[in-house]
Amino acid sequence: MENQKKRQAAYMKRSLLDQGYLDEQFIHLEELQDDANPNFVEEVVKLFYTDSARYVRNIELALENGPYDFARLDNMMYQFKGSSSSIGARRVKRQCSQFQEYCNAKNIDGCRNIFQGVKQEYATLKTKLETYFQMER
Amino acid sequence: MEMAQELHVLAVDDSHVDRKVIERLLKISCCKVTAVESGTRALQYLGLDGEKSSMGIDGLKVNLILTDYSMPGMTGYELLKKIKESSVLSKIPVVIMSSEKILPRIDRCLEEGAEEFLLKPVKLSDVKRLRDFILRGEGDDNKETEKNIEQVCSRKRKLQDDPTTQSIPSPVVTAHDIESSPESQQPLSKQSKIG
Numbered sequence: 001m002e003n004q005k006k007r008q009a010a011y012m013k014r015s016l017l018d019q020g021y022l023d024e025q026f027i028h029l030e031e032l033q034d035d036a037n038p039n040f041v042e043e044v045v046k047l048f049y050t051d052s053a054r055y056v057r058n059i060e061l062a063l064e065n066g067p068y069d070f071a072r073l074d075n076m077m078y079q080f081k082g083s084s085s086s087i088g089a090r091r092v093k094r095q096c097s098q099f100q101e102y103c104n105a106k107n108i109d110g111c112r113n114i115f116q117g118v119k120q121e122y123a124t125l126k127t128k129l130e131t132y133f134q135m136e137r
Numbered sequence: 138m139e140m141a142q143e144l145h146v147l148a149v150d151d152s153h154v155d156r157k158v159i160e161r162l163l164k165i166s167c168c169k170v171t172a173v174e175s176g177t178r179a180l181q182y183l184g185l186d187g188e189k190s191s192m193g194i195d196g197l198k199v200n201l202i203l204t205d206y207s208m209p210g211m212t213g214y215e216l217l218k219k220i221k222e223s224s225v226l227s228k229i230p231v232v233i234m235s236s237e238k239i240l241p242r243i244d245r246c247l248e249e250g251a252e253e254f255l256l257k258p259v260k261l262s263d264v265k266r267l268r269d270f271i272l273r274g275e276g277d278d279n280k281e282t283e284k285n286i287e288q289v290c291s292r293k294r295k296l297q298d299d300p301t302t303q304s305i306p307s308p309v310v311t312a313h314d315i316e317s318s319p320e321s322q323q324p325l326s327k328q329s330k331i332g
Contacts, residue, residue, distance in 0.1 A: 025258050032161050032261065036297070040161060047153045078207070082236050083154045086258050 009135035016132070021125055026088030042133045048087050052122060055080040063112055073111065074103040080118075091121045144271055145169040145197045149179045149204035149216065150234070155257070159203065159234075162264040167290040169197065176211030179204070180219060183226055199229055201271050205257075206235035206242065214246055221250040230271060234259055 016022045026041070033040045059076050062069065081096035095118040102110035146168045148159045156172045163170045173179050183199065202220065206213040213233050220226045233246045236257040243254045252270075255263050269286055 028258070028260060029158070032158075032165060037161070044154060044157050047157055051153055079152065082257065083152055085236055086152070086154045086158055 005135055009132060012128075012132050012135060016128060020090050021128060023088045023090040025085065029087065042136075045087055045129055045133070048083050048089075049126065051083050052080060055083070056119060056122070059115065063108070063115060066108075068106075068108050068111075070103045070106050074100050077103070077118075089122075089125055092118065092125060095121050143167055143169050144200040144268055145171070146201045146203055147179060147182065147199045148172045149174075149176060149202065149208070149213070151175060151205065151208045155205065159259060159264075162259060162261055163203075165261060165294070166264050166268045167293055168201075168264075168268060171197070171199075175208060176204070176213070176216035176219075179216060183220075185219075185223070201267065202229055202231045203255075203267075204231065204233060206233050206246070207237075214242075214249065217246060217249050217251055230274070232267060 013022075013026075017024075017026075029041045029044060055076060059073065059080070062073055062076065077096050077099045081093055081100070084093040084096060095114060099111055099114045099118060102108075102114055144167075146163050148156065148163065148170060150156045150159060150172070151174050156174070160170050160172050171182060173182060179202065202216075204213040204216055211219075213235075217231050217233065220229060220231055227250075230252040231250065232253045232255060233251050234255045234257050235242070238256055246254055253267070255267075265287075272286060
């Protein structure tokens with residue numbers, strides 16, 4: 001029973017990597033786990049969720065009404081992108097970069113559209129990782 | 138052959154995620170870690186108003202400051218400047234971390250006296266390399282090779298993980314402890330977290 005769970009977890013991780021949801025940074029984090037710290041990655045990812053909820057909320061508020069402070073929007077997204085990068089959330093990170101490009105172009109509609117994409121990728125990843133960690137335990 | 142000392146690293150980063158990761162990287166590399174969330178907290182910890190030595194408020198000498206570049210309030214660059222301008226703190230090596238590889242920024246930091254500039258996400262190999270570099274600098278007759286340091290480190294870690302041979306674990310003061318202090322002049326209280 002245990003081995004099957006492990007196999008499923010390994011298979012899911014492989015799939016997440018192949019489909020580009022995660023990159024090698026996630027693997028690097030798993031390499032930092034040991035018997036004394038078996039849930040390190042899950043703990044880091046939980047922090048990521050907490051931080052992300054805050055970033056998303058703040059960006060959402062900033063996107064609501066003009067005048068739009070693109071430098072501030074860019075900076076907030078930069079922080080979100082940083083966290084995403086730190087856990088290997090590749091697709092989320094990509095969307096964040098695109099958002100920053102729209103900020104540079106001062107294109108508020110572009111920003112808003114891409115932001116939906118950011119939230120979607122984040123939600124998808126969160127669901128998949130929750131499944132993964134359940135298998136792992 | 139024991140390592141002459143464990144390095145004490147002050148890590149500065151406003152991101153919870155990054156603080157947790159850098160803390161883990163440093164612990165694996167057998168360093169004591171104090172993690173704070175801002176340059177202001179870092180300077181408070183180091184006793185900006187003039188300790189006689191580069192001691193943290195808990196009396197542990199700081200051997201390395203590892204700081205993020207982009208932080209609200211005081212940037213890593215501004216923190217670097219303050220440290221290098223201080224007669225008391227200027228000898229402490231400072232390493233800057235950033236997720237952006239902006240050459241003028243890197244140049245500016247190195248010119249201001251940063252030891253190195255690391256690209257995020259920081260890897261275990263980066264941290265180990267830093268540790269070895271600092272250890273070589275810290276000891277007068279420190280002839281320990283990197284291989285020795287690594288052997289001693291992994292032996293220490295095995296002892297820490299084995300509950301039957303529990304020595305006193307390295308204290309880790311996390312940002313949670315320091316963050317919980319109010320913003321006033323009250324001295325920051327130190328709390329050691331085990332494990």
